Amino acid sequence: MNHHVTTPLATATLERWLTGPRFAGLPAPETAHPAPLLSFEFFPPKTEALEAQLWTCIRRLEPLQPRFVSVTYGAGGTTQARTHATVTRLLRETSLVPAAHLTCVGATREAVDAVARDYWAAGVRHIVALRGDAPPGSRYEPHPSGYSYAAELVAGLRRVADFEISVAAYPEIHPTALSGDHDLDNLKRKLDAGATRAITQYFFDSTIFLRFLDKCLAAGISAPIVPGIMPVSNYAQAAKFSAMCGASVPSWLGPLFEGTEDDPETRRMIAAVIAAEQVRLLQANGVDEFHFYTLNRPDLTYAIARILGVRPAAPAAADTTAAAGTG
């Protein structure tokens, strides 16, 4: 029997493999880049069970030493008390630096300023300043004596205290913006009013983000525009939410999850690979700050942070006498 006979089909296959384009691998994260700066976003829990889940998440991510963690604020200020409670507990019980999200929706300037002053008094030094949205189905209308837009809120917060302020940016343009240029002007106004960084709406196509950075630079923006990373393991939910917030969903994403509705483990593995590819590509392009939408679940964020080269801090020195006693 002749072992060297190759079928025409096999030859064709190898030719196809060998004549296609060759891609160099992405640089090895740890040698090519120092570990990036991370921040993590949480939402305030509504129930005791969700509260427990959040705190498990916080404890798991804490050793990664993010530069800050932020806590969202519900539409129309509905979660004001819960946001406050979560942020102040973070201050009291963890080594983390909390940032409180604050919106303009449905409140007078005085009321918003009072919330900010409370935060300052509690020791909170970082606010994520947002306009917020109207309840689903209605159009946003500024409160007659409120801050109309986030840029005004930033200016107002600067008058209240010396907060560090982050604002939102939209690589795919805010859904109700008059135009891309108008939206970019708005971002610039927010930074000029005193914000020190922008955090982006999440996106799946990294080219869109990188092009947006080019536009920001051309518009005279030099503050960091930190990519918001959303590891997606529930495709149906993400597609629905993306349609509302203006994030485009590439055509390749849905098919990756097809048929995995009852297979959460596979979905999470797919999610990890997609997000890891995304952040590695951004890192290879020089981006070294990332904001993770954790959805109060730590595992994907933890794994992807490790892939970016972030390592947990060593546990605090144990009581050596006790340790010696057990040895």
Ligand SMILES: Cc1cc2nc3c(=O)[nH]c(=O)nc-3n(C[C@H](O)[C@H](O)[C@H](O)COP(=O)(O)OP(=O)(O)OC[C@H]3O[C@@H](n4cnc5c(N)ncnc54)[C@H](O)[C@@H]3O)c2cc1C
């Ligand atoms: C990182 C991040 C975190 C978020 N956290 C929260 C949260 O905790 N709670 C929450 O409710 N929502 C949150 N959001 C959603 C956000 O509130 C909505 O996207 C909202 O629609 C816009 O908020 P903004 O701060 O970007 O608004 P703005 O910067 O005020 O812009 C809103 C829109 O108005 C336009 N605009 C601005 N100024 C003017 C003007 N003078 N005249 C006409 N048009 C103008 C802008 O172009 C844009 O289209 C978050 C979004 C991001 C990206």
